Amino acid sequence: MTAVPEADREGPLTWRARLNVLTAWLQYLWPCRRWIGVSALAVLIASVLGVLPPYLTKMIIDSSLSGSSEGRFLERVSLLFAVPLLAAAFDIVRSAAGIRIGTYLMRRIRADMFDKLMRLPVEYYDRRPTAPFIGRIQHDVAQVESFLREAIPHFLAQAVLTFSVLGMLFALNGRAAAVVLGLLPLSALAIRSLWPRLRSRTLRAWNAEYGLQQSIAESLQGIRLIKAFRQEEAERDRFNRRNQAAVDRYAEQLKSAMWMQPGLRLAISWAIAFVWLAGGLQVIRGRLSLGTIVAFTSYLTLFLGQLRSTFHSAGWANRALASADRILDLLRTEAPITEPDASGEMGEMVRAKGDIRVQSVTFAYEAGRNVLHDVSFHVRPGETVGITGRSGSGKSTLIQLLCRLYDPDSGCVLLDGVDLRRIAPGTLGRQIGLIMQDVELFDGSIAENIAFGKPGASPREIVEAARIAGAHSFISRLPYGYDTRVGERGVRLSGGEKQRISIARAVLLDPPVLLLDEATSAMDAHTERAVQRALERLGEGRTVIAVSHRLSTLRNADRILVLENGRVAESGTHEQLAAARGFYYGLLEANRLAPEKEMTNGRHDLDRPRGHPVPSHG
């Protein structure tokens, strides 16, 4: 499902792969090329200006202080004021350009990542925890943004300064400068040997942070379950282990660079002391001017400072590249559900009639474990069809194929004769309403939740939808009516209230096809009756496909399909199937004998930590 196969991604990083990554990032930078140009020019000028002061100092010491005119002295000193002022001005220009580049990149990369997350299919999220994406969108983008914003001018400045300073060193004293030049290959070797270690430590630290983030998210998402089962202590232990691992990795990362700065500082100080030793003797013997040695040591300090900065930049680049890899991993993920052809036949469809045809559909979540085998049936417009079967028989999977959360492995699902794969997602969304057992509400007002599928719905439309869904009565008694906030995932509402809001949402959407997936299964009998009435009102004049293990809710369906091991085993009205004494009759007997609660297939309102999923593909 990813553009780059897993095996290739785990292989060595080739130059070709590096080039691909670089090209991808250059595409991001291309729209800011003018600002990058401005920034680079400002850096060039500021760098050249930055090289001048030591030479001016030499001129002041050697010429102006030794018997020259006061006027000339003041003229050169005034240059010492003017040159840094100009350099500062160009630095400000560079910063301003950097802000432009950075804000553009941050907005664009974040938007692309979020867009990708929205386009990826449910299958993508089935296989990975979702909470760490928050960190990836924020932390990784910030890392890459600061690197791309600063890196080009920074490295350019380093290169310009290094070569300018080297030029000045040669101009001042060629032999001493040649010795200094010998330092360059040494530092290149040092960076080359340190780079893989830095990269590995950065990745290890990030992986541990990822685990920690995941642990926090799982605990918070499952907080009710943790409290209900008094598992706080166990969760604390789990968190502490991950926290310790993350801190250890972080310390490991810091320790790897711990000796570097003091070591470099020592090397710089000794190099300067050595120049003073060798050069000072030359001055005493009259072979070198004092100004030259002052200028030389100043340039040397600048040069070695650049080398030190290069070491520091290696760590910075490492973190940014690791973040860039993760961003590209996401952006280059390909969705298995394909966008409709340009010739999508439903482009012009305003409202479907509601004719559903399932043709020879086979589907598996994992290769080799088919959940549905060659399923075929036809639902006419306005017909109500119930689907039942034992847990794991493929009922909910079928619903997920009908609303195209997944695509069949073979066969097809047709709406008004058009394959769902050829209908634009937006168009399909308007044709099919889905009401599930686990109602998804977001932390907004009730009105916003009802209007989720139809942003911009008027208060009147919202109230009317709530009335049909049987929700108006409890909403109007809430302290802030339709503006009452429901809390994260609707925690402030009961299961029945949440379900009625989801029905109101479907009423407002007014789709020609309605899919009900165990919509009343987690409710008590009284609430179930009220919600069932609301669903019956909603179903009038629409094609309804209702999945339920509670046969009482399907009794009035025009037709009932019984799934057994992913195949349609029986089909007919309640009376026909009951009289046939087959699978349906068996389920009917089980419904009569078993308490309702025992028949639920484990899908309750209680949250569960995502780390302990309950498989439910039926």
Added chain:
Amino acid sequence: MDGMTWIDPGDIRFRRTDEGGLTAAWKDRAGAVTAKRLFPLSEPGGMVFIEAADGEWGMLRSAEGLAPDSRQALEREVRLHPCVPEIRAIVSLRRRNQYFQWETVTDLGPAVFMTGPPYESVAAGPGDARIVNDLSGRLYRLAPDSRLDSRSRRRLRGWM
């Protein structure tokens, strides 16, 4: 799709009683009623829900079209039901350990209340409004920056 009872503003009369309650007369019904705004934050001037002890009467789309005395009586009732004061100036906003104390001037007079940290207590409201949620669960509408004086804006900017 319409199962609602919409009350024509021309048909209903409201009156405040001496005890401060609200009575209404509509068609063949009369007596004490409660009136409540259904969208107090997003459409404060919009839908009003009318209910009596014997059940729901229906809804008024707005107070527009009511007789002036009826409108006055109704608006006085719905202004407090639910009560969402609008903060028009912030006299002070101080941190008190993990809480924040707001000293404000609202359309209903001065109000002092405590909230959690502003990033949790101040949410984006409908339009350009912001909604402040105090520790007791009461909501306040915070006027947009353009309608706040410079001192209030500065005090807000210190924390938000």
